[in-house]
Amino acid sequence: MNFRLVDAGWDKVLDDALRADSSRVRIVCPFIKRRTAERLLKRGKPKALQVITRFNLDEFCEGVSDIAALRLLLENGAQIRGVRNLHAKLYLFGASRIPFGRFAVATAVGMVPGTILYAVLGSLAKDLAEVVAAGAWTGPMLAYVAAGAAITIGLLVYLALLVRRQLAAVTRKSEPPGTSAP
Numbered sequence: 311m312n313f314r315l316v317d318a319g320w321d322k323v324l325d326d327a328l329r330a331d332s333s334r335v336r337i338v339c340p341f342i343k344r345r346t347a348e349r350l351l352k353r354g355k356p357k358a359l360q361v362i363t364r365f366n367l368d369e370f371c372e373g374v375s376d377i378a379a380l381r382l383l384l385e386n387g388a389q390i391r392g393v394r395n396l397h398a399k400l401y402l403f404g405a406s407r408i409p410f411g412r413f414a415v416a417t418a419v420g421m422v423p424g425t426i427l428y429a430v431l432g433s434l435a436k437d438l439a440e441v442v443a444a445g446a447w448t449g450p451m452l453a454y455v456a457a458g459a460a461i462t463i464g465l466l467v468y469l470a471l472l473v474r475r476q477l478a479a480v481t482r483k484s485e486p487p488g489t490s491a492p
Contacts, residue, residue, distance in 0.1 A: 321349075324350075334356060334357060335350065336359075336361075339362075340364040341364065341374050342379045342380070343375065350383075360388065360391075361390045361391070362390075362396065363392060363396065365394070
């Protein structure tokens with residue numbers, strides 16, 4: 311599956327993706343208008359069309375989303391789910407799937423660092439509270455805590471920069487010739 315960050319010209323990207331493979335379409339977006347729904351269906355009815363959107367009656371009344379769009383999608387066999395406070399936008403085209411094993415491993419790999427960090431910070435906070443409560447705070451201990459905090463912050467900044475570079479590289483690779491990622 312290719313990843314592509316699109317911040318402009320999304321309508322052309324949407325049309326191109328639908329032309330390439332409209333067998334299975336999944337859309338996750340907070341708002342949907344009838345014109346967008348019509349564009350999705352213009353290329354032919356997908357075998358599977360799933361829409362996850364935000365259901366907020368005030369937004370329908372304000373015209374941010376269209377009930378007519380949802381009705382049109384339902385009439386064309388779409389499965390629609392409403393989620394409160396949804397903010398993400400995601401469009402998936404085609405029948406590609408991630409095997410459960412890969413999904414489970416990727417989820418675990420993504421969660422383990424944060425879990426370890428929370429456990430270490432919780433243990434450190436407990437130990438620090440005990441030291442402060444006992445009045446055993448010394449200069450070398452302060453230097454030790456400061457060095458540990460500096461190393462932790464440095465590693466977090468390094469990892470954030472590394473992830474940013476990797477994301478930029480993936481985005482550049484998925485861009486068609488003549489365009490550039492932000």
